[in-house]
Amino acid sequence: MQIQEKPPAGTPFEWIGGEEKVRALVERFYDLMDLEPAYAVLRGVHGTELAKARQHLFWFLCGWLGGPQHYTEKFGHPRLRMRHMPFKIGIKERDQWLACMDQAMAETGVPEDLRARLKESFFGTADWMRNTHG
Numbered sequence: 001m002q003i004q005e006k007p008p009a010g011t012p013f014e015w016i017g018g019e020e021k022v023r024a025l026v027e028r029f030y031d032l033m034d035l036e037p038a039y040a041v042l043r044g045v046h047g048t049e050l051a052k053a054r055q056h057l058f059w060f061l062c063g064w065l066g067g068p069q070h071y072t073e074k075f076g077h078p079r080l081r082m083r084h085m086p087f088k089i090g091i092k093e094r095d096q097w098l099a100c101m102d103q104a105m106a107e108t109g110v111p112e113d114l115r116a117r118l119k120e121s122f123f124g125t126a127d128w129m130r131n132t133h134g
């Protein structure tokens with residue numbers, strides 16, 4: 001008999017395990033950004049305080065994954081590229097963001113198939129956010 005993994009039915013939000021898991025993922029993402037020397041450049045782009053970023057990314061990701069649209073209900077269209085314009089985002093920043101998020105997904109137990117799919121989607125979004133060479 002084979003043990004069935006939860007099938008990828010419904011939304012990625014359901015698949016990941018709802019708000020509790022999204023919250024855990026976001027918390028780990030910013031904890032790692034704070035802790036790991038490998039993400040120092042990315043950390044440096046952020047201010048001293050990460051509380052607002054934690055809350056906003058949580059609200060955003062719930063909707064982006066197909067769950068509750070907290071972010072758009074509060075702020076309207078995310079206009080993410082425009083909102084990131086004040087920060088220098090090149091290849092290094094993009095790659096550290098993606099690596100930090102991937103490590104957070106691994107450490108919070110995001111299912112492998114979902115993790116691979118999200119990695120691709122995150123790449124598209126992060127690459128589109130680049131606003132400087134290098």
Ligand code: HEM
Nearest residue numbers: 045046052053056057060083087089093094097125126129
């Ligand atoms: C590519 C590299 C990226 C860098 C360097 C970066 C950096 C930042 C910084 C510095 C902030 C401001 C945090 C604060 O207000 O304290 C921010 C906010 C935010 N980022 Fe990113 N980010 C990146 C990619 C992404 C990606 C891929 C996503 C979504 C999948 C994302 C979603 C957000 C959201 C939702 C906010 C909050 C915006 C707001 O409402 O003010 N970011 N990011």
